[in-house]
């Protein structure tokens with residue numbers, strides 16, 4: 542049974558979506574364009590979060606197309622207006638029947654990573670494509686976050702220790718923190734053709750927007766972190782480090798994999 546660690550009831554969720562949109566939407570849009578995305582297409586955006594990519598897809602498919610944005614908890618996407626060709630659904634991709642079939646394009650970013658049932662979900666997504674339809678999965682390798690600069694070695698160790706503790710929380714909730722590097726093989730095994738991947742990363746300096754993803758994630762996992770022995774003092778030092786411009790870490794690499802049914 543999936544238990545999404547960063548559930549959308551938390552008031553800090555818009556901070557997460559805002560980082561994901563500003564850092565990764567331009568890259569995700571480019572990958573979606575590479576599928577041949579065209580006016581009239583029927584698209585499914587799974588676990589659409591704030592809904593920015595679903596809205597962008599709607600612009601590309603135009604009034605003759607259709608975009609269904611699903612989410613387990615769509616409250617943040619509901620809080621903004623969408624083009625008329627967007628249908629927004631509260632939907633659990635693990636337990637609910639898919640909202641349609643014969644899609645030209647299905648996209649999900651950072652959703653299957655969290656789901657213990659990800660391989661079953663993948664099979665169901667592939668089955669919901671029309672012949673020749675495209676699936677694009679954008680996923681992180683959460684383990685590859687090299688530190689590019691640090692004020693001292695102690696700070697670098699603090700980041701690494703607390704980040705490892707966060708990954709443990711994710712794994713306890715059923716996430717595969719290396720799913721990004723396993724997606725390509727899984728999509729091939731699921732029967733897709735012409736499977737190809739591209740990866741995006743950037744530097745995240747203390748005080749900048751991107752690095753604040755670590756703050757919101759750590760804050761939301763706080764209870765489990767403290768239960769596992771992380772101290773308040775460590776968390777305070779960690780948050781201060783995220784504000785220090787002398788500290789620079791590589792973003793999570795977003796590995797975008799696409800294939801054809």
Ligand SMILES: C[S@@+](CC[C@H](N)C(=O)[O-])C[C@H]1O[C@@H](n2cnc3c(N)ncnc32)[C@H](O)[C@@H]1O
Pocket residue numbers: 543545548549558561562587588589590591611612613614632633634635649650651652655656
């Ligand atoms: C890390 S966020 C990513 C949001 C968005 N895809 C993005 O990249 O900006 C994961 C999203 O997946 C949704 N989600 C988690 N489990 C889900 C499920 N079983 N079915 C549908 N959506 C789910 C969450 O509610 C959340 O909005």
